[in-house]
Amino acid sequence: MDFAAFLDQAWASRNLILAGLGRTILISAIAIFFGTILGVAIGVLLTYGNIVVRFVIRIYTDFLRGTPVFVLILACFYILSVAGVDLTPFQAGTFALALFCSSHVGEIVRGALKAIPVGQTEAARSIGLTFPQIFRYVLMPQAMRQILPTWVNTATEIVKASTLLSIIGVVELLLTIQQIISRTYMTLEFYFLAGILYFIVDFAIERAGRYFERRVAIPD
Amino acid sequence: MTEPLLRIENLHKTFGKLEVLKGIDMTMERGDVTSIIGSSGSGKTTLLRCINLLEDYQDGVVAIDGDQIGYRTQNGRRVRRPERQIAAQRAMTGMAFQHFNLFPHLTASRNIMLGLVKVRKMPAAEAKEIAAHWLTRVGLGDRGDAYPGQLSGGQQQRVAIARAVAMAPKLMLFDEVTSALDPELVNEVLNVITDLARDGMTMLLVTHEMKFAHDVSSKVVFMHQGRIAEAGPPAEVLRNPKSARLAEFLKGAKF
Helix, strand or coil: CCHHHHHHHHHHCHHHHHHHHHHHHHHHHHHHHHHHHHHHHHHHHHHHCCHHHHHHHHHHHHHHHCCCHHHHHHHHHHHHHHCCCCCCHHHHHHHHHHHHHHHHHHHHHHHHHHHCCHHHHHHHHHCCCCHHHHHHHHHHHHHHHHHHHHHHHHHHHHHHHHHHHHHHCCCCHHHHHHHHHHHHCCHHHHHHHHHHHHHHHHHHHHHHHHHHHHHHCCCC | CCCCCEEEEEEEEEECCEEEEEEEEEEECCCCEEEEECCCCCCHHHHHHHHCCCCCCCEEEEEECCEECCEEEECCEEEECCHHHHHHHHCCEEEECCCCCCCCCCCHHHHHHHHHHHCCCCCHHHHHHHHHHHHHHCCCCCCCCCCHHHCCHHHHHHHHHHHHHCCCCCEEEEECCCCCCCHHHHHHHHHHHHHHHHCCCCEEEECCCHHHHHHHCCEEEEEECCEEEEEECHHHHHHCCCCHHHHHHHCCCCC
């Protein structure tokens, strides 16, 4: 292995790599953002919805969680286009990741809300708060703290799952690296570089999560 | 005849097939302090919880200042009030719970402020002053910034009582507020309640502390199997029980 030659090639491709990394981060951020908003709604409906709502949402989450992300991405890309919804690979792939994220976040939110003792709601009711107020000021702040570590975990999973978008031709970090490899034949070196870059992104998310966890921890 | 502060008529409550309250009648006037005693399963906590509609009731009337709690009669039919109205009605009473139920993510002061700001629509500064006032009243004037997890059980219960009374309720409900406390922490909480009673606060207490019930109450109610079995002034009910059941229940109690 010629390390100097690798550095040379890596430097020459730096703009491509950065663009790929940027796209990976963009895809992940969008998927996590919308997946989380949708997921919170799903968690709330799973906890407080009537039996019909719960049943429908339950099928949705179980179906999504029981499907490989890869299949989900292919489905969003091919099935939606057959159905007449024309999405770019980038849009279809990000949409698939957001759905995947929402089903996981929904389950985490449901678990966290269920874990709050019923006495919290009763105390809040007894001082005259309405349910939306109870949810906003009493339940959600407690659930959020509970959710944070698992949510960070889901976020890192989404970053990893974004590599699968390379299959439908989204030039994110992995596909960028593969394109460079096909030109330079430096397979091991560039895959190693990709590994390091993904690690840095996920490590940063994890550290940020830890920091945030400490910031919002309830003193006791 | 003027309307009593609390009027309960023929109150029935069932959990599925189990009838827990089998027709309760009682009234309270302003300034009354009534203690409900009875063995577990007699329905005393359920009665308390029907008064602020933490439990629905199936028949009868619970009215505060003439307002029926939770239901109204429309074309001769009993209809549940909308949730917003029920929330507003709940704010007429305050409740202290066996397990305190303070909000763990809020400081003592903010626990008290939440209802004042969100329900009473008070500016935060005013709510903060009221919170400070009540924390001082319960002997915790210097602990306003402490989180519930940093307080002892007795201190948490005093904050919980402050949270309820700060809302200026017409009636305070106390549900076995000392049952979850270590024995050495019981008195600090009972002292706070005695202090409120002296102030003229109308209070309905479910308690196992017979001496306390004897000393603080204007009336004692003995419940048995979902009914009021005996009621009257504490000296009468506690010292001269009419029924064998009450005599049995009081055996060994000191007051």
